[in-house]
Amino acid sequence: MRLTGAQIVWESLVREGVETVFGISGGAVIHLYHALPDYPIHHVLTRHEQGAAHAADGYARATGRVGVCIATSGPGATNLVTGLATAYMDSSPVVAFTGQVATGVIGTDAFQEVDITAITLPVTKHNYLVTDVRELPTVIKEAFHIAGTGRPGPVLIDIAKDVQAAETDYVYPEGVYLPGYTLPEEDASEQIRQAAQMLNEAQRPVVIAGHGVVLAGVEDELLEFAEKSGIPIVTTLLGIGAMPETHQLCLGMTGMHGEACTNLALTEADLVVSLGSRFDDRITGPVGQFAPQARIIHVDIDPAEIDKNVPADLAVVGDLRDVLPALIPEIEKRDHPEWLARIQEWRDETAKRDIVGKETDDLLPQFVMRQIWHATQGDVIVVSDVGQNQMWEAQYFVHHRRRGLLSSGGLGTMGFALPAAIGAQLGCPDEQVWVTVGDGGFQMNIQELATVAQEKLPLKIAVLNNGYLGMVRQWQQLFFEARYSGTPLLGPDFAQVAKAYGITGLTVREKEQVGPAIAQAMDTDGPVLIDFCIVQEENVYPMVAPGAPVHDMIRRPDAADEQG
Amino acid sequence: MKYTLVALMENKPGVLSRVAGLFRRRNYNIESLSVGHSETPNISRMTIVLHGDDRVVQQVVKQLAKLINVTEVLDVSSQPAVFRELALIKVKAGPGVRSEIIELANIFRARVVDVGAASLTVEITGPETRVNSLIGLLNPYGIDELARTGRVAMVREMNDNSGQAAYL
Incomplete structure (x- = not known):
């Protein structure tokens, strides 16, 4: 079978069982996109390549299958880097395709040229620069094998533009020959x-x-x-x-x-x-x-x-x-x-300090998380962002199902949740997917609301809005003389933003609105964003101070003491 | 302590930067790194000398082995092995001292490979200690240029009966 490099990519993806890819087109992948409509693969157009990488990662985490993302050369490729690093730190199987300038001009600082294999070397399990179309099938086969086996991780394939247009006889290899890649086989x-x-x-x-x-x-x-x-x-x-x-x-x-x-x-x-x-x-x-x-x-x-x-x-x-x-x-x-x-x-001692049962009219983030758990019974996929919201989610949402929480752990990537949830929802269309995110992290990839709208994904987005980069503010309060330097955050009216994208937007300021808003979100077929305007200076407890041994925790003041 | 590792790797573009990048990224303290062809086509052989303790070295070995293009890593530090380095030393050698320098070179079984009006270039091969000694003795004359390859290593074959290496 005689195929172009671009066709080889799609044909090989089909053979690897890939149904969904996330990406953004551009000059150096235009051949790839030209060939795409001939193949049974759903392409999700994200609004930023970082979103594509996180979406592929979220897809992988939710399904256990390899996630795939695509970007053009230069800035498209560099925009993937945070997403690849996130996947690398958390051992998530992702294969990323990037376009590269034509082989004849590699190394000349051509338009939108960047040495993406060098840049991603420390944040990928392996990567490839393909300058000969005959190598492409083997490279793709190896990439999927490496990404998905052993300790999983991201693999990047950088394909020169002329390679995508060049033709060769296509044979997809049955297996791989990787003498330097061994899985544990010693008898333990x-x-x-x-x-x-x-x-x-x-x-x-x-x-x-x-x-x-x-x-x-x-x-x-x-x-x-x-x-x-x-x-x-x-x-x-x-x-x-x-x-x-x-x-x-x-x-x-x-x-x-x-x-x-x-x-x-x-x-x-x-x-x-x-x-x-x-x-x-x-x-x-x-x-x-x-x-x-x-x-x-x-x-x-x-x-x-x-x-x-x-x-x-x-x-x-x-x-x-x-x-x-x-x-x-x-x-x-x-x-x-x-x-x-x-x-x-x-x-038991910890239970006494539980803040959720506390008599207060304040809108506490812990209460919101607990309410989401109650309403969903934990039978959903939660994709949390990074910071205080992430810890409150981990503490107050009770996870009983496998792969029920997706979060950026090792790299701690703010902005992860929304695009990763897009991937999770596409990978698990029958599941309800919740995004729990702070107002800071949400604004780091807020553009992906457009992807949610375009793909008609029924995500339920809970923004815990406290007007701060909250975890840093907490550190400043506890360890830096409460100098809130660079942490107060002015956000937009998130419900209005959602509406501008055609997404249902709700604002919750009172405690008694929490339950009804969650119920409304769950009853709505399409995506819903709820802006929870929580108390501004709530902290995450317990906390082990940086550098302290783990038994030496800063505890929440005993709820009973506080009331008494 | 000083350790010597031997790594075999596929001879492909970018492999050297993967290895070098790993050392920098993991904050390993590398003293020398020498790479060239091995006995197998398309497989390069690298000798790495590094400072650290056992735990660091085990980490280096394991991290190197994780690189897809690296096919084998050996810690030869505690094995009987031949360690060699080659150095080219261009030393100032006016007419008055030229014979002294040649004499020194002879003692070290080094060779004079270039003679100029104002300098001699000496080639020495041997364990680093011997290379260091010659450099030390040539230093007072004034060394214009120095090129060292870094250590290359090869494990000795054991004699059949004694289990002892034949040190040559």
Whole structure:
């Protein structure tokens, strides 16, 4: 079959099972777009290439399939970078196509030329510059393989403009030959046996479930493991959904704004098992003071994560899809009554500080999140942005379903939520998708409202509007003499903005309007934006101060004390 | 401590920048890096000398191995291996000192590869310590130019019975 480079791209995408791509056209991808209408692929035109990258990422996170985005050369390509870095930090499988200037002028600073493979080198799992059309099928095959296997990640393919127009005989390879790319294949059975022994001997064990559990799709196995071993599970932000938060053994999110009981449990634990987490500094605090009494078992598919941040007493390098089923038969049925009772004391103490039950007329963000959870029963996909809104979502929305929360964890990319939700909604058309976002982050990719409108996506967008870059303001309040430098934020009337795009827009200023507005949003077929004008200077508690050990938390003043 | 790694990688455009970029990005302290063809077509061989501790070096090995174009990484630091470096040294050599310098070069089994009116160029191959010694002795004469390749390394073949390397 004789095809042009542009046709090869689409034909190969079809063979990879791709149905939806996100992108923006331009001079260096005009051949690509010219060929597109001949293929059964839905192209979603975002309004900024960053939106395309986040949408592909959101699509991947929601579905587990590889997300695809497209941009032209130069500024189109550089606009992808934040989205690729976001996907890279969170191990999300994305394949990005960029146009490059024609091979004859590469290196001449031609119009819209940029060396995007060099620029994206540190934020992609791998990348390619294709200057010969005959290489293109192999490159695409490899890119999908690399993006979607092992520890997933983004791969970029930069295709020179003339390559897209050039013809060659098309054969899509059956497999890949990548001698430098190996997946864990060593037999880990001895390490698994040792891990089981350590688990069986432990008196105060805790498991940290990370994004790896979600990426591997072993939520059922984790539940079985937890119930057999009786070991409490804490999750990272991206591990939320790995274990139903409604389960007694799931203690919730740990780390800087984690449940107090999780940080205290880790501090008193005699064994900490990380399943697919990388001991990020937001989880550990200063590593020297992390889990000081514990031996550490680190299970990861990426050998480079072992001993990177926290040294492991036992390393198990492998795919959780292999490791957990091998581990479960080896562990004893345990209950850990004393340990769980100790943890329950901490949980009860935290419950007393719960602000949601507090008698107040203030419109609190925690209340809004809790109301959204009540109304949806958690049976939705939530895409949260970054900052205070993200932490309130993680704390007050109870996630019981897998892949029910998508968020930018590692890179902490404000502006992620709206475009990522576009991808999630397109990947999961039968699900209800909620966007929870601050007024700061929302304005970073607010242009994607146009994409929502054009694609008629029924997103429910909850803007927690406090007129600040709230998390930074909180840091300024607590650690920088309350000098609110560069954090007060004047936003537009978001409901009016939504209406201008043809999207239903609501404004909520009073507590009693919250429930009805959420109900109205859920009853509306199309997209709805609710602008929640929350109290301006509410903080996220508990908080581990930067540089402090995780047990040393700044706690919310006891709700009972405050009232009394 | 100083470590020596040997990495084999596909000889493709951009691979060197991937490796070099990795070192900078991960904040590894590289002393030298030497790269050229290996015995296999299209596979380059790189010798990397770096400072760090065991944990850092293990990280470097694992991060290098993660690069798609890198096919093999070996830490040869604790193995019996041949370490060599080549240096070209252009040293000021007026008529009065020329024979002294040639004599020094001979002692070091170095070769004079260029003779000019005002300078000699000496080529030396050997372990870095020997290269350093010669440079130290030539320094007082005035070194105009110095080019060093950085270390290349090869693990020695073990003798069949003794398990000892034959040091040559």
